[in-house]
Amino acid sequence: MNPTVTKPTLILGGTGKTGRRLAERLTARGLPVQIGSRSGTPPFDWENSTSWEPALDGVGAVYISYYPDLAVPGAADTVGAFSRLAVECGVRRLVLLSGRGETEAQRAEEMLKGSGAEWTILRCAWFSQNFSEGFLVDSLREGEVALPVGNVGEPFVDADDIADAAATVLTRQGHTGQLYELTGPRLLSFADAVAEIGRAAGRDIPFKQISHAEFTAAIAEHELPAQFAWLLNELFTEVLDGRNESLTDGVQRVLGRAPKDFSAYATETAATGIWRN
Ligand SMILES: NC(=O)c1ccc[n+]([C@@H]2O[C@H](COP(=O)([O-])OP(=O)(O)OC[C@H]3O[C@@H](n4cnc5c(N)ncnc54)[C@H](OP(=O)(O)O)[C@@H]3O)[C@@H](O)[C@H]2O)c1
Numbered sequence: 001m002n003p004t005v006t007k008p009t010l011i012l013g014g015t016g017k018t019g020r021r022l023a024e025r026l027t028a029r030g031l032p033v034q035i036g037s038r039s040g041t042p043p044f045d046w047e048n049s050t051s052w053e054p055a056l057d058g059v060g061a062v063y064i065s066y067y068p069d070l071a072v073p074g075a076a077d078t079v080g081a082f083s084r085l086a087v088e089c090g091v092r093r094l095v096l097l098s099g100r101g102e103t104e105a106q107r108a109e110e111m112l113k114g115s116g117a118e119w120t121i122l123r124c125a126w127f128s129q130n131f132s133e134g135f136l137v138d139s140l141r142e143g144e145v146a147l148p149v150g151n152v153g154e155p156f157v158d159a160d161d162i163a164d165a166a167a168t169v170l171t172r173q174g175h176t177g178q179l180y181e182l183t184g185p186r187l188l189s190f191a192d193a194v195a196e197i198g199r200a201a202g203r204d205i206p207f208k209q210i211s212h213a214e215f216t217a218a219i220a221e222h223e224l225p226a227q228f229a230w231l232l233n234e235l236f237t238e239v240l241d242g243r244n245e246s247l248t249d250g251v252q253r254v255l256g257r258a259p260k261d262f263s264a265y266a267t268e269t270a271a272t273g274i275w276r277n
Contacts, residue, residue: 008059009033009034009060010033010062011035011062012036012037013065014034014035014040015037016037018097019035019037019065022170023035025167026167052082056085056086061091061092061093061094062091062093063170064079064082064097065097066097070104071099071104071105075108076104079096080112083111087115093170094115095166096109096120098121098123099239100244101238102238120169122165124162124181126156126157129265131193131194132272132275135228137275138222140275141276141277143203143205143277144207144208145208146209146214147210147236152190152240153188153189154245155244155248156265157183157251158259160260161184161251161259181248181250182254183246183248183259185259186247186261187247190207191209193262194206195207196262196263197266200263200266200269212237215229
């Protein structure tokens, strides 16, 4: 057992896709956790650096899930400033949730490495849960998904696997200074993924490839912020150009088992009724 986990682990994004699951896992093992988000106690806000130090008081390790996304320009400098402050405050162990093939995310990883912390990086593929807990859930419910992406394979990774990996690297020895690339076991295009979800949910949900301009207009129609359209266009352009069309053995290396397949995710999630209209 890693000695730093006798003090609370601060879980940034602790109510989000991976943070919530990590908090459940550590709590189930009787380990103390502190949720780091705007609704945490004390509150933690990436946009208000005066909230960082109170949140770091007395913690032994931090799981860093940045919001909204490490692809946003400036994210690396913010993660760097936070990591250095954490070390100054006496936190030794930092685990960063990162993304594959993103310039700014890879810069954030370098910032983490330079902070003086005992670091581990979980560099992840797109999460399966973007379809059920993220921006795609509404269009799936409405019955049509239209995205500016073609026939590019993405190895969607399950947030449960990421949380299992995070819990392992935080509580077991031997993961300091390691970078793990976490992917699922299979490449799927977005059209493939939507078709699997449709089959699991017992609905015909068509997928349509649209232009970036059409996508931006659709986002504005839903009254979502322009920054959100920029981010998604950036991700669809930068990350989904084929650079990430490969599988890795990261889940196997950390957990000693295969990653969860997208079809298992789709079947389990469909049973919750989330994709019913
Ligand atoms: N989604 C993916 O496919 C994917 C893939 C690879 C890497 N990543 C990386 O994973 C990270 C998290 O992405 P996600 O999609 O999984 O998001 P998420 O964790 O589901 O985001 C929601 C969380 O962020 C918190 N939050 C929102 N605004 C905040 C703020 N201003 N300050 C502090 N906390 C705030 C929310 O709590 P409150 O509302 O209480 O503040 C909640 O805990 C990103 O850095 C991204 O680059 C994501």
